[in-house]
Amino acid sequence: MTPPRKPPRGAEPSHKGQAGLEEGEPHRFGAGDEPFWKRQETRLAGQLGQPCCTLSGMCTLLGGMDGNFAVIIHGERDCGNSFVHHRMKSAERFFCTCLTEEQITVGRVDEPLERCLRLVLDEVAPDAVIVLGTCPITMIGADPGPVVDRLAAQTQIPILLLRTGGLKLATQAEMVDWLYESLAGLPQIVRSQAVDRRRVAAALRETSRQLQRDVAVTPLDVRARVEEALSAPPMDRAVNFIGLPADGVRSSELSTVLHSAGIQIAGLYPFEADLRDWRSIGHAAVNIVADRRLYPRLLARLEKEHAIGSVQVPLPIGLNQSLQFYQAIGDFFDAPEALDQTLAPLVAAARARVEAFRTQAGSIRVAMGLRMLNNYQVDQLAYEGLGDVEALAELGFDLTLLIQGPPEERPRFAEMLAGLGVTLPMQVFPNPWNLAPLLVEGKYQVAYLADHSWEEALKAGVPMIKSRGLAPLLAGVQQNLTVLAELLRAAGHPAGQPAGQSAGEEA
Amino acid sequence: MVSPNVPPSANLEPFALKAHHYGRISGVSMAVHSIPDAFLLLHTGVGCKYKAAAQLSVHDWARQPHRREGWTEVGDAALIRGAAERIGPYVRSWYDRQKPGLIIVTAASHLEMAGEDIAGAVRQADATVPCPVRYVHGLGFSGDLYDGYRAVVSTVLDQIPWAEVRPQKGRVAVVGYPFDRYESDHSANLHQLRNLIREVGRELVAVVPSGQPMARLAEAARAETILVLPYAHALAEQLETTGRQVVLTDLPVGLRCTTAWLDHVARELGADHRKTAAAARRLAGYADQELNLLRTRLVGGRSAVFAETPLAVGLTDLLDGLGLPPVLVGLRDRSFGGVAAFRRGLAPAGLDLRPDAVILKDLSLWAARAHLRRELEKGHLLAGLGSAAELGTMTQGHADLQNDEGELAHRFAPVILGFPSSGYHALQPQPTYGFGGAVTVGQRLLDGLLSGQA
Structure with a gap:
């Protein structure tokens, strides 16, 4: 059956605008649009990351946060569909004013907001409400401020109004900083009530594990641990970690190492932070931050309102970056020796594994994708997505950056990378669906790409690791090398010998 | 504090995020995803992208929906200057890159409300590329995922050469199947449909949509009878104009409903319904016997x-x-x-x-x-x-x-x-x-x- 296609209209006369085509070059129906594309406003906004809708971004991040809060999306019903809500643990805390066409057309949008806000305050009794704007509200120039102010004045519950939307393209970095600065600006919980419940839970879990394998733990030991966990850590030894990879904050390595130097984790932002954590962020001596540039507003607020300074660290991925990470903490607390002592066996093991892997692997061509995601995760955004480069480079990999974007903007990307001190070879590709030929042409042996690139990597026959899939800290080194060795084994590379013989497995 | 087992009051419920909050754009995206050579151009702001392929990408492991979707990158400046002019260049650019068999353009509510002639811009773009380019409303105030899905099915039906192709005796097409991913649950459902139709002595020639490209969907024109599943019942009037026998059915899901479905189809098609009833009893009996193992324990x-x-x-x-x-x-x-x-x-x-x-x-x-x-x-x-x-x-x-x-x-x-x-x-x-x-x-x-x- 013939496909129901129109005859190629204008096939003959239509070759207008195709004059520049070479013999044999495929017909391009958009060839006449060059002036349009040249007129385009830039989407790059001076950052490597993709642009985002601040409503989508904030809903995504708030939906993943625990706590007794409510989010009200002030817009049409479908605005509540601009994030993947069904996978979020706090989606039940979301509301939408579901404005009708008539309400938007005539500008009668305050009444539904007031009604929704009152009902939420009454029934949910949240500790905070976040009201988010949308494109239709921006477009008609409505100002929800007076409604929010009026209700905020009548209640003790803080109500945050954030004029979000998708019409003004923002970078993901701007959005996360705006949200987190706003959450940190909520009224702080008094320090005596800000006991870290997770720390208590973690202490109990650890004690329970020890009890199972070590009968020598006495009830007194248990009591001492619980009491220690229940007491608020001394402020001058308490750290806010900001922007660490999600997996990293769940690692016991971090708390164990810090504990050995008498340093306490005050909060782990944003991945493990709930509403109470954000309302306790002022109770720390320092912020240890993976990429300060991501959080200008948040850090300024913490400095101004709580006199908490910040120390920048790399993403603690791989051996060298993990060492730099711990060194920065040790230096701040003037406790390098204590940390070194605890870290020594971990460092030695990790170093031996890395060196063995390097020796066996030789130079492996690795393609690292950049600017392929719009998932608002700060560890993806840190250092413009380049946070894992050092971890891959220390393994002796021959790295090339594949940047998703308009190829004609290559010079701008090159300029941005140079500004970051990155001199790696790079290629710019227009969309993720033509990656396979690029991977084949580049003779890459491993691809480090956004998770939606599996199909392309598979087509190209190149083993792939999901970007930001490397495990953090020293404990992550072995895990990462094992994964890499398995991938290389699957691809027939000598570095990927069976477990037990592979470089990644040798200690 | 939200109590976990107390639902919101009747007053608050209309404001609470729905279990199925999806609107028309999500349905449009789903339907376009179901046609491997169709392409969806979203005339929207950046956040509306999440109403489309992003919702499907976690649902379908077999085929990434993002690869057949683009957006016109409307920002505030474009809205002020007039955004509809963006549609043509994007349509042509995507046509050049992907050579689709059908391009669907849909727009976010606020752009539809801005008073620009989006439909006109789509018509103009249609005249510049070989494949059909069609506009489907994306209004987010009303309608749901199924409205959006149905609107695309309707557009696809318009592309099928009903008048040019002679219907063949005993051939049946199914319209309105809710195909949302390329995994084996759907191929299995389609297989079940084919077998059920065989039980009434007919041959299934096409299911619209079913994960097949436009050319295969056009095979529906060979059918003398169109069975319309509930997802497309609202298109009955449009289908009547094809000159084929149109039979509205429920879904063949569950033993009794499947039996009722077979009986209804057999009667409407003039098939030997006693023979069909016997087949239904036989097949339901097999299934019932298996399910008995479970039933007695529940x-x-x-x-x-x-x-x-x-x-x-x-x-x-x-x-x-x-x-x-x-x-x-x-x-x-x-x-x-x-x-x-x-x-x-x-x-x-x-x-x-x-x-x-x-x-x-x-x-x-x-x-x-x-x-x-x-x-x-x-x-x-x-x-x-x-x-x-x-x-x-x-x-x-x-x-x-x-x-x-x-x-x-x-x-x-x-x-x-x-x-x-x-x-x-x-x-x-x-x-x-x-x-x-x-x-x-x-x-x-x-x-x-x-x-x-x-």
Whole structure:
């Protein structure tokens, strides 16, 4: 059956605008649009990351946060569909004013907001409400401020109004900083009530594990641990970690190492932070931050309102970056020796594994994708997505950056990378669906790409690791090398010998 | 504090995020995804992209929907200057890159409201590329996913050369199949449909949509009869103009509903309905025998169903047949007629709900989960059939339902089906439709109940 296609209209006369085509070059129906594309406003906004809708971004991040809060999306019903809500643990805390066409057309949008806000305050009794704007509200120039102010004045519950939307393209970095600065600006919980419940839970879990394998733990030991966990850590030894990879904050390595130097984790932002954590962020001596540039507003607020300074660290991925990470903490607390002592066996093991892997692997061509995601995760955004480069480079990999974007903007990307001190070879590709030929042409042996690139990597026959899939800290080194060795084994590379013989497995 | 098992008041419920909050754009995206050589151009701001492929990408492991979707990158400056002029260049650019067989353009509400002639811009773009370019409204104030899906199906039907192709005797096409991913649950459903149609002595030539490209969908023109599933009933008038016999049907889901479906189709097609009835008895008997193993172990149990109305009818039949009558039914659509339509749908199979059953329409996530928790607390709820939206948190992370080992504290089987099924993927054929579908869902339910037991 013939496909129901129109005859190629204008096939003959239509070759207008195709004059520049070479013999044999495929017909391009958009060839006449060059002036349009040249007129385009830039989407790059001076950052490597993709642009985002601040409503989508904030809903995504708030939906993943625990706590007794409510989010009200002030817009049409479908605005509540601009994030993947069904996978979020706090989606039940979301509301939408579901404005009708008539309400938007005539500008009668305050009444539904007031009604929704009152009902939420009454029934949910949240500790905070976040009201988010949308494109239709921006477009008609409505100002929800007076409604929010009026209700905020009548209640003790803080109500945050954030004029979000998708019409003004923002970078993901701007959005996360705006949200987190706003959450940190909520009224702080008094320090005596800000006991870290997770720390208590973690202490109990650890004690329970020890009890199972070590009968020598006495009830007194248990009591001492619980009491220690229940007491608020001394402020001058308490750290806010900001922007660490999600997996990293769940690692016991971090708390164990810090504990050995008498340093306490005050909060782990944003991945493990709930509403109470954000309302306790002022109770720390320092912020240890993976990429300060991501959080200008948040850090300024913490400095101004709580006199908490910040120390920048790399993403603690791989051996060298993990060492730099711990060194920065040790230096701040003037406790390098204590940390070194605890870290020594971990460092030695990790170093031996890395060196063995390097020796066996030789130079492996690795393609690292950049600017392929719009998932608002700060560890993806840190250092413009380049946070894992050092971890891959220390393994002796021959790295090339594949940047998703308009190829004609290559010079701008090159300029941005140079500004970051990155001199790696790079290629710019227009969309993720033509990656396979690029991977084949580049003779890459491993691809480090956004998770939606599996199909392309598979087509190209190149083993792939999901970007930001490397495990953090020293404990992550072995895990990462094992994964890499398995991938290389699957691809027939000598570095990927069976477990037990592979470089990644040798200690 | 939100109480986990108290639903929002009737006043707050309309504002709460819905279990199926999806609007027309999501349905348009789903339908375009179902046609591998179609392309969706979103004339929207950046956030509206999340209403489309992003919702599907976690649902379909077999084919990435992003690769057939673009957007016109409308920002505030473009809105002020006039955004519709962007459509043409983007259509041509994407045509050059992907050579699609059909381009669908849809727009966000605020752009449709801005008063620009988007339809005109799409018509102009249509004249500049070889494939059809069509505009489908994306208005987000009203309509739901199924409206958007149906609008694209309608557009596809317009591309089928009904007038040019002679219908062939004994050939049947099905219109309105809800194809949302390229995994084996759908290929299995299509196989069930084909076999059912064979039982009435006819041959299935095309299912629209079914994961097939435009050229294959055009095979529907060979059919002398078009069976219309509920998702496309609203297109009956359009289908009447094709000159084919048009037969509206329910869904063949559940043993009694499938039997009723076969009987209805046989009668409408003038087939030997006694022969068909005998075949139905035989096939239902096989399925029934298998399900007996399960049925005898479920006595006294109850169930919950969350689905769009036509599917909810079939699943109710299926669960009732297992001895697990639903006590909670969540109808997640806004376009199939609500509670009355649901009850009407039960009638042909001679079904009714228990008097204590609760039926909720377009319910919120909060309400869905609160009602589910309530029923779980009563201790009789053994199974829930629904999408990952309603049931996802029943298996991940809701501490109040879990015991110390992280398992569900109640003996409860959440069976995820329909859209979104991000928590469940089909590596092998697993139908919901037909007699085979009843056994497959029964198996999944059993797996869920026995999960964690040695």
